[in-house]
Amino acid sequence: MPERLEPGRIHVAVDILIFTVREGRLSLLLARRKNPPFRNYWALPGRFVGLEESAEAAVRKLLAEMLPVRDVYMEQLYTFTALNRDPRGRTISMAYMIILPWQKLQAALEEEDVQLRCFGVNHDAGGLYLTAEGEEAITLTAGDLAFDHGEIIRTGVTRLQGKIDYTDVSFRFLSDTAAFSLSELQTVFEAVLDTPVDSSNFRRSIRGRYEQSGRIEQTVQAKQQGRGRPAVLYRLVK
Amino acid sequence: MPERLEPGRIHVAVDILIFTVREGRLSLLLARRKNPPFRNYWALPGRFVGLEESAEAAVRKLLAEMLPVRDVYMEQLYTFTALNRDPRGRTISMAYMIILPWQKLQAALEEEDVQLRCFGVNHDAGGLYLTAEGEEAITLTAGDLAFDHGEIIRTGVTRLQGKIDYTDVSFRFLSDTAAFSLSELQTVFEAVLDTPVDSSNFRRSIRGRYEQSGRIEQTVQAKQQGRGRPAVLYRLVK
DNA sequence: CCAAAAGTGTTGGTCGTACACCCATGC
DNA sequence: GCATGGGTGTACGACCAACACTTTTGG
Numbered sequence: 001m002p003e004r005l006e007p008g009r010i011h012v013a014v015d016i017l018i019f020t021v022r023e024g025r026l027s028l029l030l031a032r033r034k035n036p037p038f039r040n041y042w043a044l045p046g047r048f049v050g051l052e053e054s055a056e057a058a059v060r061k062l063l064a065e066m067l068p069v070r071d072v073y074m075e076q077l078y079t080f081t082a083l084n085r086d087p088r089g090r091t092i093s094m095a096y097m098i099i100l101p102w103q104k105l106q107a108a109l110e111e112e113d114v115q116l117r118c119f120g121v122n123h124d125a126g127g128l129y130l131t132a133e134g135e136e137a138i139t140l141t142a143g144d145l146a147f148d149h150g151e152i153i154r155t156g157v158t159r160l161q162g163k164i165d166y167t168d169v170s171f172r173f174l175s176d177t178a179a180f181s182l183s184e185l186q187t188v189f190e191a192v193l194d195t196p197v198d199s200s201n202f203r204r205s206i207r208g209r210y211e212q213s214g215r216i217e218q219t220v221q222a223k224q225q226g227r228g229r230p231a232v233l234y235r236l237v238k
Numbered sequence: 239m240p241e242r243l244e245p246g247r248i249h250v251a252v253d254i255l256i257f258t259v260r261e262g263r264l265s266l267l268l269a270r271r272k273n274p275p276f277r278n279y280w281a282l283p284g285r286f287v288g289l290e291e292s293a294e295a296a297v298r299k300l301l302a303e304m305l306p307v308r309d310v311y312m313e314q315l316y317t318f319t320a321l322n323r324d325p326r327g328r329t330i331s332m333a334y335m336i337i338l339p340w341q342k343l344q345a346a347l348e349e350e351d352v353q354l355r356c357f358g359v360n361h362d363a364g365g366l367y368l369t370a371e372g373e374e375a376i377t378l379t380a381g382d383l384a385f386d387h388g389e390i391i392r393t394g395v396t397r398l399q400g401k402i403d404y405t406d407v408s409f410r411f412l413s414d415t416a417a418f419s420l421s422e423l424q425t426v427f428e429a430v431l432d433t434p435v436d437s438s439n440f441r442r443s444i445r446g447r448y449e450q451s452g453r454i455e456q457t458v459q460a461k462q463q464g465r466g467r468p469a470v471l472y473r474l475v476k
Numbered sequence: 477c478c479a480a481a482a483g484t485g486t487t488g489g490t491c492g493t494a495c496a497c498c499c500a501t502g503c
Numbered sequence: 504g505c506a507t508g509g510g511t512g513t514a515c516g517a518c519c520a521a522c523a524c525t526t527t528t529g530g
């Protein structure tokens with residue numbers, strides 16, 4: 001990647017937010033930049049959009065170059081067009097959100113270098129910040145991240161929290177949509193919303209919304225994974 | 239505007255959806271194209287984004303060229319990047335939604351040529367279609383509109399309907415936020431959602447959400463136009 | 477000119493659903 | 504210890520009814 005982009009034109013890029021839920025915490029994938037500008041800063045994975053590809057195709061290609069995953073959920077988040085967001089030249093960035101179960105992401109990451117890391121999303125009074133083992137905490141307001149990626153992440157987390165209640169994105173976090181327990185799904189909600197959820201209401205709500213309409217159905221057996229009563233497993237239909 | 243755009247690069251444009259509520263019906267502004275491609279087709283007003291302006295600035299400039307209005311509500315809707323959406327060359331379009339009270343829009347339109355018209359948004363089993371006096375109905379699925387503007391409009395209407403319940407966009411349709419009745423506001427909801435709304439619940443809901451928090455407050459009662467009991471007028475604070 | 481009708485704004489009640497909060501039971 | 508289910512109170516929307524204030528109509 002050159003330090004200066006061709007002048008006189010607008011460059012179009014995609015940046016992706018890969019979300020997952022790991023150990024009960026909403027997390028997202030960052031890449032350490034190998035080249036200037038912002039060399040050695042953490043940043044969202046990104047890529048310029050080719051002349052002969054749609055933005056979605058560019059995202060798929062970027063994803064394929066990074067991780068051996070397929071059939072992932074993808075959603076356009078927002079397009080950022082501030083004049084000075086890229087010191088190399090005029091660049092607009094279309095941000096896309098991607099959701100992966102941690103199991104899949106972890107397996108894919110093990111085969112990769114250490115330039116990719118999954119950061120936990122934490123909330124406190126001052127706003128959001130990101131953490132990972134052995135890394136300093138990253139705030140999203142100042143210049144801790146490359147470009148305007150802090151703003152992009154804030155926008156993405158807010159969007160995700162706003163959508164999880166009335167869409168089906170929560171299922172995308174599950175490692176196996178053919179055999180999951182309602183507690184697992186509840187963990188996803190609690191991680192994304194960063195707040196405890198009442199089990200009783202959650203079950204009534206999910207079953208009322210999905211089981212009656214046939215979108216999820218109970219499978220035969222319960223699974224005994226740890227301590228406690230075995231959970232009833234459900235299956236996402238279609 | 240040339241018939242062919244400079245090859246070898248991606249062009250960036252903005253297209254705007256100017257929404258209003260006219261005579262109890264959600265409506266939006268279309269422009270008749272004077273140049274190819276799609277000459278004489280109805281289309282969303284659009285403009286290319288300059289090298290030295292953000293997308294928001296481009297929208298403001300486009301708006302200023304068309305209508306003498308200021309301080310309007312503006313929201314990025316979605317960015318469309320399909321490969322063949324513009325026959326002149328590779329173009330991506332960032333769609334923005336704008337909301338104007340009909341009073342303002344009407345006044346601005348009277349000074350303009352007939353290349354701009356306000357179309358009503360109608361719903362039926364087959365989906366959405368647009369109508370205006372003396373014009374054939376425009377469907378949004380086939381090629382009745384220029385480019386992919388039918389898809390853009392569908393996206394915008396859906397977004398608007400989804401947001402009106404839990405945001406403040408409804409107030410942007412009011413001609414005078416310093417003196418409006420709850421019935422007027424209800425009319426906005428009914429127009430956008432294209433469904434009748436229960437007056438009793440609507441009032442309880444609005445007053446509970448806004449009056450208690452001080453966002454709206456009662457003003458002096460004034461006798462309105464026409465017959466019927468005069469409405470209590472409210473004022474939007476801040 | 478006056479009284480009734482019609483139109484619009486405004487308030488109230490009931491019912492069912494859904495959620496917050498708490499507690500009990502099964503494995 | 505975790506999963507599952509039940510119960511009570513509250514908030515809100517669907518639906519219904521009544522009342523308040525004004526203009527229009529018609530005798």
